[in-house]
Amino acid sequence: xxxxxxxxxxxxxxxxxxxxxxxxxxxxxxxxxxxxxxxxxxxxxxxxxxxxxxxxxxxxxxxxxxxxxxxxxxxxxxxxxxxxxxxxxxxxxxxxxxxxxxxxxxxxxxxxxx
Amino acid sequence: xxxxxxxxxxxxxxxxxxxxxxxxxxxxxxxxxxxxxxxxxxxxxxxxxxxxxxxxxxxxxxxxxxxxxxxxxxxxxxxxxxxxxxxxxxxxxxxxxxxxxxxxxxxxxxxxxxxxxxxxxxxxxxxxxxxxxxxxxxxxxxxxxxxxxxxxxxxxxxxxxxxxxxxxxxxxxxxxxxxxxxxxxxxxxxxxxxxxxxxxxxxxxxxxxxxxxxxxxxxxxxxxxxxxxxxxxxxxxxxxxxxxxxxxxxxxxxxxxxxxxxxxxxxxxxxxxxxxxxxxxxxxxxxxxxxxxxxxxxxxxxxxxxxxxxxxxxxxxxxxxxxxxxxxxxxxxxxxxxxxxxxxxxxxxxxxxxxxxxxxxxxxxxxxxxxxxxxxxxxxxxxxxxxxxxxxxxxxxxxxxxxxxxxxxxxxxxxxxxxxxxxxxxxxxxxxxxxxxxxxxxxxxxxxxxxxxxxxxxxxxxxxxxxxxxxxxxxxxxxxxxxxxxxxxxxxxxxxxxxxxxxxxxxxxxxxxxxxxxxxxxxxxxxxxxxxxxxxxxxxxxxxxxxxxxxxxxxxxxxxxxxxxxxxxxxxxxxxxxxxxxxxxxxxxxxxxxxxxxxxxxxxxxxxxxxxxxxxxxxxxxxxxxxxxxxxxxxxxxxxxxxxxxxxxxxxxxxxxxxxxxxxxxxxxxxxxxxxxxxxxxxxxxxxxxxxxxxxxxxxxxxxxxxxxxxxxxxxxxxxxxxxxxxxxxxxxxxxxxxxxxxxxxxxxxxxxxxxxxxxxxxxxxxxxxxxxxxxxxxxxxxxxxxxxxxxxxxxxxxxxxxxxxxxxxxxxxxxxxxxxxxxxxxxxxxxxxxxxxxxxxxxxxxxxxxxxxxxxxxxxxxxxxxxxxxxxxxxxxxxxxxxx
Numbered sequence: 001x002x003x004x005x006x007x008x009x010x011x012x013x014x015x016x017x018x019x020x021x022x023x024x025x026x027x028x029x030x031x032x033x034x035x036x037x038x039x040x041x042x043x044x045x046x047x048x049x050x051x052x053x054x055x056x057x058x059x060x061x062x063x064x065x066x067x068x069x070x071x072x073x074x075x076x077x078x079x080x081x082x083x084x085x086x087x088x089x090x091x092x093x094x095x096x097x098x099x100x101x102x103x104x105x106x107x108x109x110x111x112x113x114x
Numbered sequence: 115x116x117x118x119x120x121x122x123x124x125x126x127x128x129x130x131x132x133x134x135x136x137x138x139x140x141x142x143x144x145x146x147x148x149x150x151x152x153x154x155x156x157x158x159x160x161x162x163x164x165x166x167x168x169x170x171x172x173x174x175x176x177x178x179x180x181x182x183x184x185x186x187x188x189x190x191x192x193x194x195x196x197x198x199x200x201x202x203x204x205x206x207x208x209x210x211x212x213x214x215x216x217x218x219x220x221x222x223x224x225x226x227x228x229x230x231x232x233x234x235x236x237x238x239x240x241x242x243x244x245x246x247x248x249x250x251x252x253x254x255x256x257x258x259x260x261x262x263x264x265x266x267x268x269x270x271x272x273x274x275x276x277x278x279x280x281x282x283x284x285x286x287x288x289x290x291x292x293x294x295x296x297x298x299x300x301x302x303x304x305x306x307x308x309x310x311x312x313x314x315x316x317x318x319x320x321x322x323x324x325x326x327x328x329x330x331x332x333x334x335x336x337x338x339x340x341x342x343x344x345x346x347x348x349x350x351x352x353x354x355x356x357x358x359x360x361x362x363x364x365x366x367x368x369x370x371x372x373x374x375x376x377x378x379x380x381x382x383x384x385x386x387x388x389x390x391x392x393x394x395x396x397x398x399x400x401x402x403x404x405x406x407x408x409x410x411x412x413x414x415x416x417x418x419x420x421x422x423x424x425x426x427x428x429x430x431x432x433x434x435x436x437x438x439x440x441x442x443x444x445x446x447x448x449x450x451x452x453x454x455x456x457x458x459x460x461x462x463x464x465x466x467x468x469x470x471x472x473x474x475x476x477x478x479x480x481x482x483x484x485x486x487x488x489x490x491x492x493x494x495x496x497x498x499x500x501x502x503x504x505x506x507x508x509x510x511x512x513x514x515x516x517x518x519x520x521x522x523x524x525x526x527x528x529x530x531x532x533x534x535x536x537x538x539x540x541x542x543x544x545x546x547x548x549x550x551x552x553x554x555x556x557x558x559x560x561x562x563x564x565x566x567x568x569x570x571x572x573x574x575x576x577x578x579x580x581x582x583x584x585x586x587x588x589x590x591x592x593x594x595x596x597x598x599x600x601x602x603x604x605x606x607x608x609x610x611x612x613x614x615x616x617x618x619x620x621x622x623x624x625x626x627x628x629x630x631x632x633x634x635x636x637x638x639x640x641x642x643x644x645x646x647x648x649x650x651x652x653x654x655x656x657x658x659x660x661x662x663x664x665x666x667x668x669x670x671x672x673x674x675x676x677x678x679x680x681x682x683x684x685x686x687x688x689x690x691x692x693x694x695x696x697x698x699x700x701x702x703x704x705x706x707x708x709x710x711x712x713x714x715x716x717x718x719x720x721x722x723x724x725x726x727x728x729x730x731x732x733x734x735x736x737x738x739x740x741x742x743x744x745x746x747x748x749x750x751x752x753x754x755x756x757x758x759x760x761x762x763x764x765x766x767x768x769x770x771x772x773x774x775x776x777x778x779x780x781x782x783x784x785x786x787x788x789x790x791x792x793x794x795x796x797x798x799x800x801x802x803x804x805x806x807x808x809x810x811x812x813x814x815x816x817x818x819x820x821x822x823x824x825x826x827x828x829x830x831x832x833x834x835x836x837x838x839x840x841x842x843x844x845x846x847x848x849x850x851x852x853x854x855x856x857x858x859x860x861x862x863x864x865x866x867x868x869x870x871x872x873x874x875x876x877x878x879x880x881x882x883x884x885x886x887x888x889x890x891x892x893x894x895x896x897x898x899x900x901x902x903x904x905x906x907x908x909x910x911x912x913x914x915x916x917x918x919x920x921x922x923x924x925x926x927x928x929x930x931x932x933x934x935x936x937x938x939x940x941x942x943x944x945x946x947x948x949x950x951x952x953x954x955x956x957x958x959x960x961x962x963x964x965x966x967x968x969x970x971x972x973x974x975x976x977x978x979x980x981x982x983x984x985x986x987x988x989x990x991x992x993x994x995x996x997x998x999x
Contacts, residue, residue, distance in 0.1 A: 071144075078141045
């Protein structure tokens with residue numbers, strides 16, 4: 001049996017992908033998947049396939065763009081990079097995420113205190 | 115505009131599907147390859163590495179499908195898939211598809227044809243700029259509800275009205291165009307100078323009349339029609355400003371109206387649509403006699419003014435006119451404002467709407483039939499539907515699929531309906547009544563196409579719903595297990611419901627057609643007061659200078675009549691100014707009163723005036739109630755005599771003998787005179803067969819000279835042999851005089867029945883189609899239920915049921931929905947037929963014989979449709995039936 005893993009919240013995957021691309025620059029799907037697992041130290045396990053609908057969604061919204069290139073091992077791969085609107089979006093989403101978590105922390109903390 | 119880039123790339127995705135698929139494939143593959151390489155690097159075997167990679171990646175196909183849904187237009191994608199599938203399904207059953215499409219084509223074709231007429235006549239605005247601002251003002255005077263106005267009346271309205279931009283009038287006459295080639299009779303519109311400007315259609319050449327060109331002493335000017343310009347003036351623009359001779363006087367042509375221009379006035383207003391030329395009135399309208407009513411008044415309302423407001427203003431003005439003119443005080447004058455468009459179509463609207471409703475019913479029946487076909491088909495497809503449901507198709511998805519199929523069928527039907535409708539429209543136009551002929555362009559156009567396809571989509575959803583609802587109630591487990599599934603009891607109930615509605619709708623149509631048929635027969639039986647058989651008529655006009663003395667005209671017609679009566683086979687000859695049911699010339703009617711009537715009794719009752727020579731009544735076989743016809747002595751002595759009809763006699767001298775009495779009449783154009791009544795004849799139907807419009811007063815020709823006369827010849831000889839002889843006789847009197855409008859009197863009578871014949875014929879065709887469709891539907895349903903119950907019937911046979919019993923069983927069960935349908939149809943008909951009452955004559959909307967015959971016809975037809983399936987049931991071989999699957 002696979003160990004219990006954290007569910008990817010609706011909408012958070014987009015944020016994670018955007019953040020990853022901001023941190024590492026142009027990257028292919030495999031690279032993004034590896035990075036997410038590495039950072040989350042396997043706390044967050046996702047089917048790597050689910051990354052692709054998310055990438056497509058972001059691309060359709062114009063937040064990332066894609067280009068075919070070759071990997072370090074000389075493999076053909078599609079590279080995604082953050083666009084200018086994507087950068088703005090990331091900033092906005094990060095802010096709202098922080099507000100949200102702050103609110104959740106306060107709420108949950110308050111509940112404990114009662 | 116955030117959605118725009120997304121939408122454009124989705125659109126792109128929709129259209130460049132293959133390239134994007136390849137792209138996605140290689141991207142996913144590249145990811146997998148990297149995973150595998152990494153796993154191998156960690157020391158896995160290639161086989162294990164591949165499995166591990168697939169596990170880590172998750173469902174490859176799921177990923178791709180999710181991507182596909184993001185991209186492109188999933189709704190459109192799915193829909194196209196539905197359409198492709200529907201085309202395949204329909205192609206699999208070409209026979210069924212063909213029958214469905216054909217049925218719908220008939221139903222929708224009928225609708226297309228009738229809608230084309232409805233659209234052109236009732237919906238489209240008249241071909242004048244801002245036609246909705248045009249209104250007719252009728253005078254209501256005594257018993258005359260739609261009388262023309264007199265000069266002072268119009269002038270008062272024009273000067274005082276604030277709500278009308280302008281008011282004008284027309285009076286249809288005829289005139290002789292001479293000089294430059296053959297003399298020609300032209301239809302002449304005498305108009306106020308502003309009349310054509312009010313209608314708003316500009317001349318294609320030249321100009322409108324100017325104000326100074328109306329009235330006595332004004333320069334003589336004329337605007338001609340495009341037709342006359344082409345016919346007589348070789349379409350030469352240099353004729354503008356040139357002078358021609360009209361009725362012997364020189365007039366200058368100042369304008370040419372555009373091609374297709376027509377004066378669209380209501381039927382019965384004595385304003386024919388086609389005019390050859392227009393000339394301004396030469397009399398001073400304001401000072402012309404108040405008792406001479408001849409002006410057909412039209413006005414253009416100011417923007418934003420409603421008919422009700424205009425009516426209010428006219429009520430006020432009518433009050434002022436009553437106060438200022440004695441003539442209009444008693445009987446009191448009132449004015450009625452009606453929109454031109456509404457007034458023009460008021461006679462034809464009920465007929466067209468009734469036919470439109472009938473066509474709608476035919477379509478409904480067609481839909482029911484197709485629904486039945488699809489229902490049978492859906493039953494065959496229960497397994498398919500169950501399988502699809504099991505594989506995860508939602509109910510909405512299944513219904514969408516079924517509706518796509520049915521709408522596809524109906525759109526095919528719509529295409530066929532357009533061509534079918536084109537032929538049906540030819541039929542409609544070939545029979546169109548006079549009221550429709552005023553509208554020049556009745557043709558299929560984009561709005562008609564749009565209508566047909568809108569109907570197709572609605573119809574497709576309508577008949578697609580039945581099987582779709584069947585799919586909704588699918589019992590999955592049972593359907594999948596029961597592979598020989600052949601319809602559930604609910605399916606049978608649905609089919610019975612279809613039969614009931616089909617019979618009910620068919621009954622309504624049959625009753626409608628039956629009532630029209632009865633009306634038509636009644637019309638055939640109407641005695642118009644004369645005998646039209648073997649009466650040949652033609653027209654001669656003596657408008658040329660040669661006949662400017664009255665005596666010349668009288669002598670010409672006297673001699674003509676004398677010569678014609680001597681032709682072989684001719685029993686009687688007559689000369690008359692107006693023939694019954696002939697509206698090529700404006701009607702001549704005016705007030706009359708018995709001599710010695712008090713002031714307020716005068717100007718209360720109108721009669722049609724006719725000018726005649728001795729012999730007319732004999733040639734038309736008109737019955738004399740008392741007295742006698744004019745004779746040659748009266749003509750020679752130029753006596754002031756009149757023959758009146760029994761209507762006038764009754765109105766003027768109720769209960770008394772009219773012969774010998776003196777009557778005040780209108781002699782020629784608005785000249786009053788007193789004549790002695792020498793005879794009373796039966797009333798003749800001059801305008802319609804069904805309504806008595808006015809009484810008639812016949813005057814002696816020398817006393818009432820008219821340029822345009824008709825000749826009636828009662829003769830046993832046929833037209834072909836008679837016509838050359840007639841021409842010869844006319845030529846010996848005057849070789850320059852043409853005869854025209856040669857027509858049998860029976861044709862005139864026939865023309866009076868045209869609207870009823872039009873509606874009757876179309877309604878009968880619709881009734882016939884409805885009956886046929888209903889029979890096909892009943893047959894199909896009954897046969898299907900027999901085939902479904904093969905096993906049961908087989909068992910019954912094996913257990914000893916006699917064929918006779920089985921026969922009765924099937925008949926009993928299938929006649930029940932028919933009987934219920936008849937009952938529903940009866941109720942529906944009782945609700946709907948009162949709407950027809952304005953079209954009916956001599957028959958009530960709830961005519962019992964018609965209802966009885968309708969029920970008999972429909973139940974007999976239904977019985978016949980059931981016979982074949984019932985016989986099929988008696989021939990079931992139990993051995994085969996029990997094995998029948």
